[in-house]
Amino acid sequence: MLTIENLAVAYKGIMALRGVSLSVAKGEIFTLIGPNGAGKSTMLNAASGIVPAMSGRILFDGEPIQGRAAHLIARAGLIQVPEGRRVISPLTVAENLALGREAAGRRGSEASDIDEVYELFPILAERRNQLSGQLSGGQQQMLAIGRALMGKPRILLLDEPSLGLAPVIVREVFDALIRLNRGGLTILLVEQNAKLALQTAHNAAVIEQGRIVHQGAASDLIDDPVVADHYFGRAEVMA
Template identity: 50%
Template sequence: MLLELDNVSVSYGRIEALHGISLTVNEGEVVALIGANGAGKTTTMRAISGTRALSGGRITFNGEDISKLRADLRVVRGLCQSPEGRQIFPGMTVLENLDMGAYTRRDHAGIAADLERVLEMFPRLRERRKQAGGTLSGGEQQMLAVGRALMSRPKLLLLDEPSMGLAPMIIQQIFDIIVEINQQGTTVLLVEQNAQQALSRAHRAYVLETGRIVKEGTGQELLHDPSIKEAYLGVA
C-alpha cells in the first residue's frame, strides 16, 4: 500500500471539514475521489500534501507516518500535487516553470531526461517552451501544471480538479494523458468533479459527501451505480 488515510479529520476553526475519512491508494493505481463542491475533496488533498494540518487521524505514505511531516519534505519523499486552479508561475517561461518542479532534485541527467519526457508527452509545451506561463491557454496551463509536478518524479501524483474550466476536447486529452502517466509507472490520486471522465479511467474510486466517504468501489462499479448516475452523471 502506497498511501493510507486512517480516520483523518481536518477542521477550519470550529468547522470540521473532514469527519474521520479512511482511504487507500495502492502502487500502480489510478484512484479517483469524486464529490460535489464543498464535499471536502480539496481539503483531503491539502491534508495529504501537508498544506493543511490534521485535527485527528493518521496519514501513512510508503510505510512512513507523514501526518506531521512538512509539505516540502513530502515532495522529497515522492508525493507531489498539481493544485486546483493550476497555480503556475505566470511571469516565468514554460521551461522555467518545469525547472521549478525539479527544485528538490540534484540528478542533472535525470532532470534532463524527465524534461524531455514531459515535452514529448505535451508537444504544445515544447512549442511554447520560451513563452511566459501566463500567456498560455487554460488547457496549456493545465498541461504545464501536470508537467511541473511530474518533474519531481513523484511516486504518487495528486491531481486536484485537472479538468476545471476546460473545453470538452481538452478535457478528453488531459484524461488520456493521466492514463498514459499511470501506464508509465506513476500512481495517481485524482480529485475531480467530472465523475464520468474520472470513473471511466480509475481503477478504484471513493465518493465524498460533506466530509465523509459514503461509497467506494471500482471505477466501473461506481460508474454504473444508479445512485451515482443520478447524483453525479445527470442520469435518472
C-alpha cells in the same frame, strides 16, 4: 502507496473531514468524487501537508507523514497538482518546469526529464520560451502537470484537472494521465467530471459532507444508480 485512516480536519472550528479512510494501491488510479464543499480538496491538502490533521493517520508507503512539512512530503515523492494550475506567470514554460524540479529537491537540470514532459505534451516544447501567463488554460494545466512530473513523483495528486477546460482539452489531459499510469505512476484524482473520472480510475470513493459514503471499484460505482443520479448530469455534457 497511500493510506488514510480516520482522518479528521477542521477549518476555523468547522469540520471539513469526519473520519475519512481510504487506501490507494501502488500503480492504480484512484478517484475521489463528490459535491462542492464535500472535503475533496481538503483531503488532498492534508495528505500533502498543506493543512494539518486534527486526528487520524496518513501513511505514505507505510511511513506516517502527518505533521511533516509540505516540502518534505513533496521531496519524498508525494506531489500535488493544485486546483487552478497556479503556474508562475512571469516565468517561461521551461523555467516553470525547472522550478518543479528544484522545489522537489532535485537540484540542477536533466534534459531527459524535460524531454519526457515535452514528449507527453508537445505543445509545451513548442512554447518552451513563452511566458506561462500567456498560455491558454489547457496549456497551463499541462504545464502544471509537467512541473509536478519534474519532481519525479511516486504518487501524483491532482485537484480538478478538467476545471474550466474545453472537452477536447479535457480528453487530451486525461489521455496523458492514462499514459503516465500505464508507465507505472500511481495517481490520486479529485475530479468534478464524475463520469470521466470513474471511466478512467481503477477504484473510487464518493465523499459527502466530509464522510466517505460509497467506495469500491470504479466500474461498480459508475453502474450504481444512486451515484449516476447524483453526479452524472453535468459530466454527461462534458464527456
